[in-house]
Structure formats: C-alpha cells, structure tokens
Amino acid sequence: MTRYLVHCSTAAGHLFPLIPGLLALQERGHDVRLRVGAALVDTARRAGLRAEPFDPRIDEIVVRDDAAGSGADQLRLALAGLMARGPFERADLTAAIDAVDPDVVLVDTNAYGAAVAAQASGRPWAITLPSLVALPGRGIPPYGLGLAPARGPLGWARDRALWPLVIRQYGRAMLPPLNALRAGAGLPALTNPLEHFLSADRLLVLAGDPLEYPRVDAPANVSFVGAQIWDPPAAVPDWLTEPGDPWVLVTMSTDYQGDERLAEVAVEALRDEPVRVLVTLADAHGRVDLPAAANVRTERFVPHGPVLARAAAVVCHGGMGIVHKALAAGV
Numbered sequence: 001m002t003r004y005l006v007h008c009s010t011a012a013g014h015l016f017p018l019i020p021g022l023l024a025l026q027e028r029g030h031d032v033r034l035r036v037g038a039a040l041v042d043t044a045r046r047a048g049l050r051a052e053p054f055d056p057r058i059d060e061i062v063v064r065d066d067a068a069g070s071g072a073d074q075l076r077l078a079l080a081g082l083m084a085r086g087p088f089e090r091a092d093l094t095a096a097i098d099a100v101d102p103d104v105v106l107v108d109t110n111a112y113g114a115a116v117a118a119q120a121s122g123r124p125w126a127i128t129l130p131s132l133v134a135l136p137g138r139g140i141p142p143y144g145l146g147l148a149p150a151r152g153p154l155g156w157a158r159d160r161a162l163w164p165l166v167i168r169q170y171g172r173a174m175l176p177p178l179n180a181l182r183a184g185a186g187l188p189a190l191t192n193p194l195e196h197f198l199s200a201d202r203l204l205v206l207a208g209d210p211l212e213y214p215r216v217d218a219p220a221n222v223s224f225v226g227a228q229i230w231d232p233p234a235a236v237p238d239w240l241t242e243p244g245d246p247w248v249l250v251t252m253s254t255d256y257q258g259d260e261r262l263a264e265v266a267v268e269a270l271r272d273e274p275v276r277v278l279v280t281l282a283d284a285h286g287r288v289d290l291p292a293a294a295n296v297r298t299e300r301f302v303p304h305g306p307v308l309a310r311a312a313a314v315v316c317h318g319g320m321g322i323v324h325k326a327l328a329a330g331v
Contacts, residue, residue: 001029001030002103003031003104004022004025004031005093005097005100005102006018006105006106006107006128007035007089007092007093007106008036009110010037010039010058011110012254012255014128015044016228016231016232017321018228021228022034023048032050033096033102034051034052035051035053035093036051037053037059038053039059046233054092054096055089061081061088062081063085075170076172080173082110083112084177086113086181092114093111093114093117097123102123104125104126105118105126106126106204107127107128107200112178112196119199120187126200126201127200127202129197129204129207130206130207130320132207132211133207133212135218135222136159137217138215139213140213145162174193202221203219203221207224208225211323211324212224227328231305231325237306239297240307246274246275247312248270248275249304249308249314250263250266250267250279251304251316251317251322252280252283253317255282255283256282262316263290264291267291271293271294275312276296276297277297278307279297279298280301305325308326312331314326314331
C-alpha cells in the first residue's frame, strides 16, 4: 500500500479531473488523503474520497484574471493572487505531511506554495495539470499566443524568436514571488519559470490527444494521463427530459473569470432559433442580467453529463473540462 497526500486548488475544473484517478488508487488498496478548500470537501467526500479542508485563509485571497488590459496584465494579476496564497499553502501542506507521513505528494498546478512544501519534504512528488503543457518542444508554437504549429523554416524561426519572449514574460510575473517562497523553504532559486514544472518528479498532464500538440521530445518527467471525465452524481432534472427542440448548452467557467458576456451574446444569438438553451453561469450567477428569452433556462450549475447526452451543441469559454466532455460525448 502507498499513502498519497493530495493538495488541490478550490476549483471544480481542477478537482473533478483528479477524482477518477484518486478513486482508482483507492480501489487498488492505496491510502489517498485529499486536502481541498471547504467549498469542495463535501463533493469529494460524496465521491468516496477521504477529504479534509485546508487553511481557509488560502481561499480568502481572491485570484483574478478578468482585469482589463493586456494579456500580460492579466497574467501578472492572476499570478499575484496565486503567489499570495503561497505561504498559507506551504504551511498547511507541511503540517499535513508531518501528520500523514505520505509516500507520495500530489499538488495542483496552481498551488505554488504547496509545490514548494512538497519539494522541500524530500518525498516523491508530482504536479497535476488539468490543461495543456506550457513547455517548448519541437514543432510546438509559443504558449498563449494562439499560433498554429510552424511549417517550414520561417515558422521554425518564428518559434525560436518568440518562445524566449513568452518565457521571459512568465518569468517576470512568476519568479520573484516564487523564489521568495522557495528561499523560505531552503530551496535554491529558479532562473527560468519552466524549471518549476521540471523540478517535480512527475508532471501529470490530465489532457492529451486530440487537444495537445503532438510532442516528440517531451521532458522525461512529463506523463500524459489523458482526459479524466467526472461529474458529481445527480438526478436528471425533469425539465431536461421533456420532449421539444434540441438543447444547446452554454456554460461559463466554474471559477469566475469575468466571462458572463459570453452568456449575453449566446442568448441574443439563440433566442429566436429552434433550440432550447441551458445557460450554466457558475460563479457568474448573480453578476449578470441576461436578456429575456422564452427558450432559455438559466441555472447556476447542472452536471454536464446528462445535458451533453441530449445536446446538439455546446458554447463555452474553452475550459478543458467542458471541452473534454463535449468531445467525449460527440457534441
């Protein structure tokens, strides 16, 4: 039996893809202990996991990436919030490691302070990543710019020129606070933000084909686990099974990202079409007044599985969870 200690951010899009793998470990006789924010503890427990809440001060620090301005401004704002959580994450996971005495530590990619604690413990540890890998490689375009894979010498030259600029931009926002956390734990400073991901014994990527770029030279510690699809068990609503026009699912991020404009535009576009529209707003619920439309139903949250089984199309913010689920359902 191996004892696993898992620290996950309080974001459904980060916890849900972990649950199938953690349950599989338990079924094989391993001891799995999960630490997550109080808002998701009951969800994890109902799934069958041993879950405890981490320090509530972690979630009291708001992480925002919905600011106006450039992508660089949004990156700095989001990383500032994540790094501000770092000291509390590090202290919380350090105490949990002392109490649980795990053989392996798993840390969500957004929990930088927990990653520092995991590495400082000297135990085998991994970063879990529910999205695409932000690592360069042969034929991989610079991360975050929306570029197609390069073709020919000009494209390869483009990648060689732009990758260092992207890495430098991340480094400016990420390295000073991360290195301060590392110094407090007695770890050496990083000179490149990619070293953070490469320092883990494993980078467990909960994504892959058909969304990930084809990689022929991934670093040795990178393991592509593939999409892990999970929804909290729930009864199928009666209104979903009623006969009528096809459903279109319009969904926002489960972690607020200022994307309610997507819902407004979708309602305007679909209000007179021969479809029924389900809009799930998640944390954007209460922040937006959608236009009135007879064929639109608005909910804070509905498990996606039963909806996708009846949906003709999905309109979404591009989150990996809903994209994976839509692809798996053939929608």
